[in-house]
Every structure is written in structure tokens, then in C-alpha cells.
Amino acid sequence: MNPPGTRARRARGGVRALLLPVAFALLAGCEEGPPRPSQPERPEPPAPPPSAAVAAPPASGSAAAGANGASASAVAVGATDAAPWQGTWEGSYDARKGSVVLPPKVKDVVRKKDDGKLATGKGTVTLTIEPSGELKGKAKGALGDASLVGKTEDGMVRASVFPDDPRAPNAMTGILVGELKGEVIEGELRVTGPDAMLVRESPVTLRKQ
Missing domain, CATH: 2.40.128.120 (Quinohemoprotein amine dehydrogenase alpha subunit, domain 2)
Incomplete structure (x- = not known):
């Protein structure tokens, strides 16, 4: 038969054994939780509007001149037939x-x-x-x-x-x-x-x- 002091020590040891996993779980949650107030989370940059995402860049001077020249040539062909x-x-x-x-x-x-x-x-x-x-x-x-x-x-x-x-x-x-x-x-x-x-x-x- 165990003395009373031995049973008390065993009870305290069992409590510690139960508290240790809880403590580790709390610490893990703190590490994966929201950032501290002193280090605020940086917001993600907003996505560009669809028009900006698909808009083609303006044609350069030479490209624009080429396009205009092609259009003028197409008109000229029809106009110069006669x-x-x-x-x-x-x-x-x-x-x-x-x-x-x-x-x-x-x-x-x-x-x-x-x-x-x-x-x-x-x-x-x-x-x-x-x-x-x-x-x-x-x-x-x-x-x-x-x-x-x-x-x-x-x-x-x-x-x-x-x-x-x-x-x-x-x-x-x-x-x-x-x-x-x-x-x-x-x-x-x-x-x-x-x-x-x-x-x-x-x-x-x-x-x-």
C-alpha cells in the first residue's frame, strides 16, 4: 500500500503530462496565428482593371505611319484603277x-x-x-x-x-x-x-x- 505522499506526487505528474501537449498546441497556434500588432500584415496589391490588362500598347510612330500608309495605299489602288x-x-x-x-x-x-x-x-x-x-x-x-x-x-x-x-x-x-x-x-x-x-x-x- 502506497503512502499518501506518493499518490499526490503521481497525481501532479499526471496533470503535468496532460498540460504539456496543450501548451505545445497553444504555442503552435500562436506561431501560425495572425501577426503581432507591431508588424501589421501587408495588403496584397489590387489587380489591374481588365481594360488595362488587355489594352494594347500605343503604336510607335513608324508603326502608325506604316498602318496609315497601308490604308492609303488600299484606297489609292481603287482610286487609280480609272x-x-x-x-x-x-x-x-x-x-x-x-x-x-x-x-x-x-x-x-x-x-x-x-x-x-x-x-x-x-x-x-x-x-x-x-x-x-x-x-x-x-x-x-x-x-x-x-x-x-x-x-x-x-x-x-x-x-x-x-x-x-x-x-x-x-x-x-x-x-x-x-x-x-x-x-x-x-x-x-x-x-x-x-x-x-x-x-x-x-x-x-x-x-x-
Whole structure:
């Protein structure tokens, strides 16, 4: 049987054994806990706004000049396509009886009656071509007064010919097709009357004024 003093010492030792793990746990918590008041925690820097994060840096002077030059070149290409054509062109025609190709064994009785004396002879053609390539013009002479509307494209001039007075007895309707060759436009004028009996054609040479 143990004396009373021995039991007391054992009780105190058991208490110490229980308190030591608690003390170590408290110390560990203090080390991982919030910082001391004397050493405040530094706040994290705020994240940049999305616009600042994705905004591209301003182009340098040379880069900006290059971009502007490229845009100007793109515009210039479209604008200079019709550069050689721009302005007013004038020429003349000498209309004669035109030929008509018919299928084999088809007789053209109506056109045989055309002796080639009506609506033949000389006249003038004037074209004005815009920077866009659009054109307008006038024709006067043996084929009557007419207006031309068309366009320059791929090195060619193509215009429709309309009589100023569609009710005229020999009002002529047709086309003018030409090609730029050096300093002149070499073209062909071909028109027909209201009943398609009269067919007239003529080469046309236009020179820039």
C-alpha cells in the first residue's frame, strides 16, 4: 500500500503530462496565428482593371505611319484603277450599214430592203469619265442625238447608247465598246433602229481633251 505522499506526487505528474501537449498546441497556434500588432500584415496589391490588362500598347510612330500608309495605299489602288481614263474624250464616227449574222438557210428579206442610205454618215461622240470609272456621254450626227452611260473596267470602255427622243422614227439604240491604246480609245459603235431593220456600225477613235 502506497503512502499518501506518493499518490499526490503521481497525481501532479499526471496533470503535468496532460498540460504539456496543450501548451505545445497553444504555442503552435500562436506561431501560425495572425501577426503581432507591431508588424501589421501587408495588403496584397489590387489587380489591374481588365481594360488595362488587355489594352494594347500605343503604336510607335513608324508603326502608325506604316498602318496609315497601308490604308492609303488600299484606297489609292481603287482610286487609280480609272486614273488613265479620267477626263473628257472626244471622237467621231462614220456610220455604215451593219452586218448581221443569221443561222444557215435563214433569209433576211427585211434587211435586204435596206439600201444603206438612211441613218448613215458622220457624227461625233464625247465621253466624260469620272475617277470612279463611271462615264457619261453624248453622240450627235447621222445616228441622231443620243446619250451614253457606262463604265471603264479591266482596261475596257463599255457604254450603252440611248436615243434622246425614243419616239423618233429612226431612234437608234446600241452599245459602244472600246479599249485604251496609248493616248487614244479605239472603239466600235453598233446601233439598231426601233424595228431592228436598220443596223448601223462604225469604228470610233476617241482622244483625251
